[in-house]
Amino acid sequence: xxxxxxxxxxxxxxxxxxxxxxxxxxxxxxxxxxxxxxxxxxxxxxxxxxxxxxxxxxxxxxxxxxxxxxxxxxxxxxxxxxxxxxxxxxxxxxxxxxxxxxxxxxxxxxxxxxxxxxxxxxxxxxxxxxxxxxxxxxxxxxxxxxxxxxxxxxxxxxxxxxxxxxxxxxxxxxxxxxxxxxxxxxxxxxxxxxxxxxxxxxxxxxxxxxxxxxxxxxxxxxxxxxxxxxxxxxxxxxxxxxxxxxxxxxxxxxxxxxxxxxxxxxxxxxxxxxxxxxxxxxxxxxxxxxxxxxxxxxxxxxxxxxxxxxx
Amino acid sequence: xxxxxxxxxxxxxxxxxxxxxxxxxxxxxxxxxxxxxxxxxxxxxxxxxxxxxxxxxxxxxxxxxxxxxxxxxxxxxxxxxxxxxxxxxxxxxxxxxxxxxxxxxxxxxxxxxxxxxxxxxxxxxxxxxxxxxxxxxxxxxxxxxxxxxxxxxxxxxxxxxxxxxxxxxxxxxxxxxxxxxxxxxxxxxxxxxxxxxxxxxxxxxxxxxxxxxxxxxxxxxxxxxxxxxxxxxxxxxxxxxxxxxxxxxxxxxxxxxxxxxxxxxxxxxxxxxxxxxxxxxxxxxxxxxxxxxxxxxxxxxxxxxxxxxxxxxxxxxxxxxxxxxxxxxxxxxxxxxxxxxxxxxxxxxxxxxxxxxxxxxxxxxxxxxxxxxxxxx
Numbered sequence: 042x043x044x045x046x047x048x049x050x051x052x053x054x055x056x057x058x059x060x061x062x063x064x065x066x067x068x069x070x071x072x073x074x075x076x077x078x079x080x081x082x083x084x085x086x087x088x089x090x091x092x093x094x095x096x097x098x099x100x101x102x103x104x105x106x107x108x109x110x111x112x113x114x115x116x117x118x119x120x121x122x123x124x125x126x127x128x129x130x131x132x133x134x135x136x137x138x139x140x141x142x143x144x145x146x147x148x149x150x151x152x153x154x155x156x157x158x159x160x161x162x163x164x165x166x167x168x169x170x171x172x173x174x175x176x177x178x179x180x181x182x183x184x185x186x187x188x189x190x191x192x193x194x195x196x197x198x199x200x201x202x203x204x205x206x207x208x209x210x211x212x213x214x215x216x217x218x219x220x221x222x223x224x225x226x227x228x229x230x231x232x233x234x235x236x237x238x239x240x241x242x243x244x245x246x247x248x249x250x251x252x253x254x255x256x257x258x259x260x261x262x263x264x265x266x267x268x269x270x271x272x273x274x275x276x277x278x279x280x281x282x283x284x285x286x287x288x289x290x291x292x293x294x295x296x297x298x299x300x301x302x303x304x305x306x307x308x309x310x311x312x313x314x315x316x317x318x319x320x321x322x323x324x325x326x327x328x329x330x331x332x333x334x335x336x337x338x339x340x341x342x343x344x345x346x347x348x349x350x351x352x
Numbered sequence: 353x354x355x356x357x358x359x360x361x362x363x364x365x366x367x368x369x370x371x372x373x374x375x376x377x378x379x380x381x382x383x384x385x386x387x388x389x390x391x392x393x394x395x396x397x398x399x400x401x402x403x404x405x406x407x408x409x410x411x412x413x414x415x416x417x418x419x420x421x422x423x424x425x426x427x428x429x430x431x432x433x434x435x436x437x438x439x440x441x442x443x444x445x446x447x448x449x450x451x452x453x454x455x456x457x458x459x460x461x462x463x464x465x466x467x468x469x470x471x472x473x474x475x476x477x478x479x480x481x482x483x484x485x486x487x488x489x490x491x492x493x494x495x496x497x498x499x500x501x502x503x504x505x506x507x508x509x510x511x512x513x514x515x516x517x518x519x520x521x522x523x524x525x526x527x528x529x530x531x532x533x534x535x536x537x538x539x540x541x542x543x544x545x546x547x548x549x550x551x552x553x554x555x556x557x558x559x560x561x562x563x564x565x566x567x568x569x570x571x572x573x574x575x576x577x578x579x580x581x582x583x584x585x586x587x588x589x590x591x592x593x594x595x596x597x598x599x600x601x602x603x604x605x606x607x608x609x610x611x612x613x614x615x616x617x618x619x620x621x622x623x624x625x626x627x628x629x630x631x632x633x634x635x636x637x638x639x640x641x642x643x644x645x646x647x648x649x650x651x652x653x654x655x656x657x658x659x660x661x662x663x664x665x666x667x668x669x670x671x672x673x674x675x676x677x678x679x680x681x682x683x684x685x686x687x688x689x690x691x692x693x694x695x696x697x698x699x700x701x702x703x704x705x706x707x708x709x710x711x712x713x714x715x716x717x718x719x720x721x722x723x724x725x726x727x728x729x
Contacts (some may be wrong), residue, residue: 093571115573123571127564146572188568 046071046196046227047092049103049110054087054096061087062098063250069229069243074222076241077231080344084250085231086126089198092229093123106195119147122189126200128181130188132174136165139173140188147192159187179210186214190221197221199230203237215240235337244336246343253343262339267296268312269334270319272305274327282327292318296342308338377644392673393658400487401668404452407434407445411459416503420457420473420518423499429488430455446478446525448701449687452485452667453477461518465500471518479524480694481535484665492520526609526694534609537602538689539662542682544598545621546628546656547649549591553632554645557583562642576724584629591625613692616699616706620688623709627681627716634720656682684708 047069054062062084069075077085090096092105094114103110105117130139140159144152160166163183173184182202190197199218203211215237222228222242230241238244244261246254254261272282283300289307290298294314298307309315323329372378406424410417424430430453436442442454456474464471475492477485496516504517527534560566569579602608631652639645657663659677666677677683684705691697691705699706 095567095570118571118573121571123568125564125567125571127567129564129566129568131565132563143572146569146574148573 044070045104047103047105047229049092049101049105052088052091052101052103053099054084054091055099061250062091065101065247065250065252066103067245067252068255069227071227072222072225073242074218074228074230074240075243075245076238077229077245077247078233078238078340079231079247079253081233083248085247086200088247089123089200089229089231092117093121093198094118095123119192120195122192122194122197124185124189124197124199124202126204128185130173130181130185133172135170135172136160136176136184137169139184140191143188143191149192155191159191163187177210179206179214182206182210182214183217186217190226195225195227197226197228199228201231201233203232203234211237235335235340238336246340248344253346254339258336262334262336265334265339265342266310267308267334267339267342268310268315269306269308269332269338270315271301271330271332272307272319272322272327273303273330276322277324277326285322289318289322294318296345297338299338299341306332306335306338308334308342377647381647389654392655392676396659396669396673396676397664398668398670399483399664401484401665402428402487403431404429404484404488404667405433405450406430406453406455407436407442407451408432409436409439409442409454409456412457412461414462416462416465416500417457419503420461420495420499421455423495424455427488427491427495429491442476446476447695447697449478449691449695451478453488465517468517472521473518474521474523476523476525478526479528479530480526480690481661481665482527482530482532483535484667485524486530489522489524492522495520533606534694535690536662537598537606537608538693539686541595541598541602541621541689542624542660542685543657543662545591545594545624545685546682547653548594549587549625549628550632550635550652551646551649552587552590553584553629554635554639554649555642556587557633557636558639558642558645561636561640576721580633580721580724584626584633587629588625591628592621595621595625608693610693611696613695613697613702616688616697616702617692619699619706620685620692620702620709623706623713624681624685624688627709627713630713630717630720631681634716634723637720637723637725656680659683661686678708681709681712684712 045068047067050066052062052065052067053060065084065088067088077089079085087096091098091101092110094110094117098111101111106120108116110117131142134142137156137160140156141152144156149155157166160169165171165180165184173181176184186199186202189199197218203214206214211234218228218230219240230237232238239258241258243256244254244258245252246261254264256264272285275281276285281303282305283303285305286298286300289295289305294309294311295307295318296309298305300306307315307319309318319329372382408421410421421432425432434445434451436445436454439456442456445451446454454476456476458472458474461471461473463469475489477489479485496518500517524530560569599610603610632649635645635648635652639648655676659669659673660666660680660682661677662682666674666683669677687705688702688709691702
């Protein structure tokens with residue numbers, strides 16, 4: 042058995058004239074959580090859908106769970122859980138009826154027992170007769186997660202699972218995902234949230250259909266070669282550091298200048314040019330420090346790069 | 353009180369127009385519906401059908417019998433499509449619905465006319481649809497006076513006098529009192545079944561796509577045929593319950609005769625229910641929203657009501673409209689229901705209609721299966 046749960050190469054998909062996924066290759070190690078990041082419309086959802094057999098790739102080959110993911114799509118489906126971006130359980134069925142339906146569709150043995158265990162794990166045993174449509178956003182997501190792992194899949198694909206969910210529910214959701222991962226489940230999750238990206242073992246960044254970066258969060262940051270300075274305080278004439286963003290953004294050597302609350306982050310890849318750009322603002326009232334770039338800095342940099350390539 | 357703002361009304365109005373043009377199907381409805389239906393139904397529907405198929409059993413072949421036939425055809429209402437050799441053959445042709453009228457000229461027709469001895473011809477009408485036969489039957493009233501005007505000369509000229517030279521005996525079969533409900537109520541079974549079943553399925557499946565639940569369903573190992581059977585089976589039960597309710601009410605409230613043909617009826621109902629469900633499923637593979645599914649169902653319902661022979665006599669329509677009507681399953685279903693209930697026909701006599709329904713089921717279900725995707729491509 043290979044150590045990779047997902048190992049696909051040269052994935053392509055077009056919808057009419059739009060080439061949504063271009064030559065994407067993904068490797069995901071077993072038992073790890075891989076975060077799938079990228080701007081809207083970058084092909085994340087399409088890639089996940091191709092991996093679980095919901096869409097047919099135009100080209101590409103490889104293995105998912107050791108099976109040819111194109112030829113053995115049915116077998117892959119049996120061992121894969123997929124949680125859609127939009128809540129896609131039946132709102133007019135109760136929590137228990139939804140789980141029961143999923144269990145039947147997967148032809149699971151010990152159906153009642155599995156549903157009961159799942160309800161207990163969710164902590165919804167007392168509310169099992171409640172209609173799924175009446176649950177709050179956070180609970181809906183947890184129910185959808187429970188439904189997508191009811192058949193004990195080996196691979197779990199999550200498409201922006203926590204969009205529109207409050208921070209506490211998100212935290213609980215991620216605790217659950219880590220618990221599942223600890224039991225040996227391989228997880229691929231697409232997200233826009235940087236704090237969630239940092240909760241993943243590995244990160245894959247996709248933009249405009251192309252895979253731009255891959256690795257652990259630290260590795261991705263290191264690979265980017267980005268240098269970031271942070272400014273705090275005020276200029277001589279009393280303007281807050283964050284207000285300098287506009288003035289610095291266009292300067293040579295500055296890739297981006299973004300306010301972080303009252304502070305300012307200025308990033309670039311050419312240290313000398315960056316130093317030169319901020320030199321006029323090295324004022325006693327402004328405190329400049331070199332900081333480690335955040336994932337967000339790196340992603341915005343990658344996004345700018347990829348759109349340049351794209352045009 | 354706040355005043356009306358023209359600018360705000362205009363804002364909503366402009367937005368509404370833009371949305372209207374974005375939804376091509378709605379746009380099509382606005383134009384195609386009135387134009388298409390006006391052309392289609394305006395030319396197709398005719399409440400006074402002419403050239404109705406007629407079978408003739410001429411036991412008297414004399415010149416007077418020939419003149420009578422000629423006069424019948426000249427009235428414009430009758431078209432002789434079959435010359436029967438025996439009363440049995442004549443009977444069969446009416447029962448199967450092959451002809452609307454059967455004319456018998458008895459062997460002693462000429463002799464009786466010449467003698468002035470109560471000569472008669474017999475016209476049997478398939479009156480299960482009173483509207484289809486009404487005009488023709490009225491035309492028969494003047495037949496005796498005009499039919500023999502050229503034959504009654506010379507020695508028999510006296511017969512052309514005061515009283516009619518012969519009498520037309522009219523036999524209205526299947527619905528002797530010409531009660532419209534006898535024809536309409538069994539027909540309603542077809543219309544109600546298709547209205548509910550096609551729409552319910554079309555909406556039921558489209559709803560899964562619209563709400564996104566189909567995405568989850570497709571990610572499971574469930575096969576298309578399994579999803580289709582599982583989704584449609586409950587509606588077969590719905591259709592059967594509706595059938596029983598309609599038939600019981602038809603008997604209890606409208607005293608619709610039920611002459612038998614139960615096996616043919618059961619077979620027809622089953623085929624029709626399955627066919628309607630398959631059509632609904634097919635619509636759902638084309639429609640993207642529930643609204644579109646609803647509109648497409650209406651596109652189907654209009655001709656089902658107007659061209660199937662439900663509301664207007666099928667034989668009153670021009671040939672092209674009859675061809676169009678023959679493609680609609682309701683047309684064949686109505687023939688089965690009316691044939692079985694009003695005429696007591698069995699499966700052997702109704703097989704052309706049953707076969708047509710079977711063909712429809714196979715074609716539509718096949719098409720729906722071919723269109724239904726296990727993927728979201």
